[in-house]
Amino acid sequence: MSLVLSIANQKGGVGKTTTAINLASSLSYLGKKVLLIDLDYQANATTCMGIHRGSFKASVFDCLTEEAALPEAILHTDSPNIDVLPARTVVEGIEEKIILNTNRDFILHTQLQAIRQNYDYVLIDCPPSLGFVTINAMVASDGIIIPVQCEFLAMDGLTQLLNTIRVVQSKKKVNMETLTIFGVLLTMLDTRSNSGFQVVNEVKTYFGEKVFQTIIPRNVSCSNATFYGVPVTEFSPKSKSSLGYRLLAKEVITRHDEA
């Protein structure tokens, strides 16, 4: 039974992309078949998976404007269990092409229905905004993983994110579909100072059991891996952040099996 998860938070630099690629690779090591969708104009997830910009014909944005079909845009990777639907860095012009499409919030949802059963998990890396692209991701999803950086400003935007999730839940209800907050992931915890732990406590108080047990520590290997176009779980498998993401994958599988 496939599970589609958006990795979403409009706050910038909270670890959405890092979580998307490392959760994808950790799930694939556990034998799960994963589709990683890069839905960000910055195409960071695509770059971090070692995929070069000129090396493919169609991007996910060509699918949203219905100029390409999802199956033809999907790329296989060196890992047998991970496929990637890549993004391309484009001038953000696609909203204008799509804004008059009355069904525009469901475009990705419709296209994904045809192929989701080929995967155990579909992970969607969202951009730092709550606009049309992120709405498409959420409408296409069963659940949302919210990465929250252990910094005060990262908590500040949670209300707005939750409001957006509620709006999408009502859109999906019309189709008898649900959207849950699958989990909240605390990221980039700097264990050397107190303020990070303050954020951990506040987030756990607010979200209770939704918060994953795993907390990803701030860890220099994690950003070093990006220089080499591989997830940190491959670049530095014994580092603290790699171990964190592997534990997260097990938590995700447990939550999915228990749901």
Added chain:
Amino acid sequence: MSLVLSIANQKGGVGKTTTAINLASSLSYLGKKVLLIDLDYQANATTCMGIHRGSFKASVFDCLTEEAALPEAILHTDSPNIDVLPARTVVEGIEEKIILNTNRDFILHTQLQAIRQNYDYVLIDCPPSLGFVTINAMVASDGIIIPVQCEFLAMDGLTQLLNTIRVVQSKKKVNMETLTIFGVLLTMLDTRSNSGFQVVNEVKTYFGEKVFQTIIPRNVSCSNATFYGVPVTEFSPKSKSSLGYRLLAKEVITRHDEA
């Protein structure tokens, strides 16, 4: 002679807001009159200046949709030299209201002309995107400050940012106006690891003299200040990041005077 500067970079979490508020406060300590415009739906700059969400009538977005006038939306602060044009967290609906306005890229520019001479510096905090809102900021600006976090992924998006700047430069040329890259600011340098310095070297090789001498170090006081709704230059004036931002203000004034 007033100077309007956008603090822009579509990569998330690179220190745009932190730079906007700390440069604003540091310039004000040097006797400069500053208008800080928060152009981000997340309203982080507004929050970090201690301004509460319910406490004002009109936001900058009401000005963009022409439902309010800029002078009535501007708030004075406890600091005599800093005014703030606040943002409000809203569902991102304003593009749809404005998309049919054929002059939509010049809305902020036109409104700012009327009041910019009241200030020495106007600083615009941009969201992590290159959409309509950031284009409005750039069109309204004389120059751009690009914060670049000392991480590989932060360099990845610079090409796209520079392409957007070129597009805006041609829009402004039609009005006989220019837009320069006023400066590139390296932020959040973690002096304990090598990878940050690698980014410093690459950015200096690429941007040469555009790079500010000042580099802002990663410094826990900087994010602690956000818990209290004040810039770090006020919260912890002797911290390394405060000293960095004060030096940056002097560099900005020197570059402006020499231009």
